[in-house]
Amino acid sequence: MKILVLGAGVAGLASAWYLARDGHDVTVVERHSGVALETSYANGGQLSYSYVAPLAGPGVLPKLPPWLLRRDSPLRFEPKLDWRQWRWCLEFVAACTQAQSDLTTRRMLALSFYSRGLMRETVDAERIDFRYARNGKLIIHAEQSSFDAARRLLDYQRSLGCEQEALDADQCVALEPALAQMRSRIVGGIHTPGEDAGDCYRFCTALEGRLRDEGRPVSFLLGTEITRLLHWRGRIIGIETSAGVLEADRYILALGTQSPALARPLGLELPVYPLKGYSLSLPVADDAAAPRISITDFKRKVVYARLGEELRVAGMADLAGFDTRIDPGRIATLLDQVRDSFPKASDFSRIKPWCGLRPATPWSTPLLGATPYRELLLNTGHGALGFTLAMGCGRIIADLVAGREPAVPLEGFMLRR
Ligand SMILES: Cc1cc2nc3c(=O)[nH]c(=O)nc-3n(C[C@H](O)[C@H](O)[C@H](O)COP(=O)(O)OP(=O)(O)OC[C@H]3O[C@@H](n4cnc5c(N)ncnc54)[C@H](O)[C@@H]3O)c2cc1C
Incomplete structure (x- = not known):
């Protein structure tokens, strides 16, 4: 054909x-x-097969008002004179139920595990080089309440086929020594060994x-x-x-x-609308000070992936129309967070900022x-x-x-x- x-x-x-x-x-x-x-082009680089729960979930609605009001919030809403943006928001809010979130997670896991098998098969057969690593992922929690909630989900996630374990702060640092610099902020973490990373471009x-x-x-x-x-x-x-x-x-x-x-x-x-996100690519200055395992900072909603000699940092979700300009304020927020978490990972003199529009459905x-x-x-x-x-x-x-x-x-x- x-x-x-x-x-x-x-x-x-x-x-x-x-x-x-x-x-x-x-x-x-x-x-x-x-x-x-x-x-x-320069997305977060995470092949996040076990973390596919929808953005719309029952825990999101109470967090929305403070998020929308703060300048450095991971989520931002800029109202537009575009009924499609408003309809997207209404459908998003309607999807924020436990039942819908569980159903979507189950469906998405089937698709993501299938994708993992095919990606690994392709990597093994074709030997293509895209800074691919089977390095697993660690979600770190800075608040006891979010860590407890994540631990409660472990059994449910396991029943769906996700291999995961809860680690205390010292175990997190033992697994990823670069976290030593932010040890005081960590309450605990969830480790998923079966996650991969690579450079999408x-x-x-x-x-x-x-x-x-x-x-x-x-x-x-x-x-x-x-x-x-x-x-x-x-x-x-x-x-x-x-x-x-x-x-x-x-x-x-x-x-x-x-x-x-x-x-x-x-x-x-x-029902697809842009969710704008940002990334930074930083040359690694001190190998031991930059994480090798993929990290998600749950509180700040920032992801870190090691792509060879580079550290890719990504985050933010701005529901702000089709504008593809880089907002320097968003980049500054992201940069502050990297400096705070991994101060010696890079000399921060040659950062490559980027933004992209995620093609997102409300579900x-x-x-x-x-x-x-x-x-x-x-x-x-x-x-x-x-x-x-x-x-x-x-x-x-x-x-x-x-x-x-x-x-x-x-x-x-x-x-x-
Ligand atoms: C900050 C950020 C971090 C992310 N992190 C991750 C991550 O860690 N892991 C992950 O899995 N995903 C991540 N994503 C999401 C992922 O990047 C997107 O889901 C994915 O790139 C979408 O791919 P696509 O092919 O659908 O769209 P695109 O990559 O945008 O491709 C669409 C193509 O269509 C072309 N096109 C559009 N209109 C026309 C036209 N009229 N004529 C001709 N060509 C046209 C465009 O030029 C473009 O090349 C992230 C996204 C962002 C923004």
Whole structure:
């Protein structure tokens, strides 16, 4: 089959990867001159297979008012004259129930464990270099109440297949000696050995390289803006681009936060809205002072991943429209937090700041698969977990195109309206 993959972020590339393995004639269309130059560029680098609980949960609502009022809060809301932003918020609030959160977590774990298997299989078979490490993750808690709540969840998480253990502060430092510098802030931690980390941009360029070089029939149309999806009598008949009209048998919509804008003229309202986040990449100055294991600072909602000689720090979630400018205040907050937690990890003179828009649904679940148009499939809306879920979602797309039953049930991941 002739297939156009729309968007060369990690979602589009993983789709192209599995579609090419099925022998299809695949072309990836991307507006930038290279792959993964938007949200897949400098994300947190965590392959967070066991931490997939949705952002919308029963514990979030009481925290919202103080978060929204504080300048250095991990979550920020800038109201816009955009009813889609407000509808997203209402759906988010409606999803903040225990029942919905548990259901979503169970569904997401099935998808993330499937993705872990495929990612590890690919890493082992292809030997691609993207600063990948199977180093596990430690969530550190600075408050007794949050640590107690996390410990209470351990049995439930175990029943869902997550291997985790609770550690006291000294055990946390023994596991990750770089934490010694912030020992006084730690009450305890939850260790998950089965988590990985890697550089998403390098992963994407490595996939692109393999897809181009190994004789698999994948072409890349870079620097090509998609302006419209063309439809006629309930069918997608092509896409209008800056390089002319392109036609195919199937179209995979993987345009990240731009997916809704391109789907809207087809009568499809995708519940995806940007959640802006920030990252810093810092060259490691003192190897022993920078964590090797991935760390999440639960209170500050900041994640740390060691990517070779670099420390990647990421956090913040700003519901503030499509603005992609870097807010220096947000970077300063993040930098203060790194200096406070790992003061000797870097000399802080060569930081690379970045921001990106997470394509988020109110439920934190991606949108996968069928649309009312037989030719159009969705692979978008992965929110904070696009790198983690990429391989599973890519494989599911290939299964659907081939008419195979996906290994993970799609209930909860399909377009609801
Ligand atoms: C601060 C931050 C930290 C994060 N940390 C993690 C993490 O630790 N682990 C994790 O799993 N995930 C993380 N994420 C989430 C992850 O980065 C995203 O879910 C993922 O990158 C989304 O991939 P995508 O391919 O859907 O979107 P994108 O990477 O944005 O790709 C979409 C592509 O479509 C192209 N495009 C859009 N419109 C058009 C058009 N009209 N014509 C042509 N091309 C177009 C864009 O140029 C882009 O290349 C983080 C995100 C942020 C912002």
